[in-house]
Amino acid sequence: MRSFPIDSDRINLIFAGSIMPKPLFEDGKRVEGRQVTDDYGTPVWVMDCIVDVDEESNDRTEIIGVAVSSPVQPVVKKWTPVRFENLEAGVYLDRRTNQIKQTFRASGIKEA
Numbered sequence: 001m002r003s004f005p006i007d008s009d010r011i012n013l014i015f016a017g018s019i020m021p022k023p024l025f026e027d028g029k030r031v032e033g034r035q036v037t038d039d040y041g042t043p044v045w046v047m048d049c050i051v052d053v054d055e056e057s058n059d060r061t062e063i064i065g066v067a068v069s070s071p072v073q074p075v076v077k078k079w080t081p082v083r084f085e086n087l088e089a090g091v092y093l094d095r096r097t098n099q100i101k102q103t104f105r106a107s108g109i110k111e112a
Contacts, residue, residue, distance in 0.1 A: 003088040008110065011087075012052035013066070017078035022046045022067050042069040044105075049082060067105040074109055083110040 022044040024034035036044040046065045053059045066084060068074060076082055084106035094101045 003090040003105070006087040006089055006104075008083045008085075008087040008106075013049040013064075013082050013084075014052050015076045015078060015080055015082045016048040016050050016063055018048040019045050019073055019076070021073075036067075038069045040069075042071055044069055045073055047074065047076070047082070052081075064102075064104050067103070068109060069107055070109075076109070084108070085110055 021035040024031045024036050038044055044067050046067050048063055049066055051062045051064060053061055066087070068084065086107040088105055090103045090105070092101055092103065093099075
């Protein structure tokens, strides 16, 4: 899957309050109690973020899940802006539903 870099300083993301381990799937089935790790063996967490759109825009607000690598569960205050290091977006075809889906991942969280 090809990924595309996103300048996280140019997009307003608000942490929605949910962080969970990214579940591991094998052969299309979730492996209970197992978490995805990155290429370095670091656990991956999914952070729900609200895409804060411009008031003058006709776009609807969306919630996206950003997969971020961290040795421990990240701690971010709910409803605060969040910036990510090396934020990337990717698209893929979900073969079960035949729909195009999007993914977001980052190598870390930027300090405020």
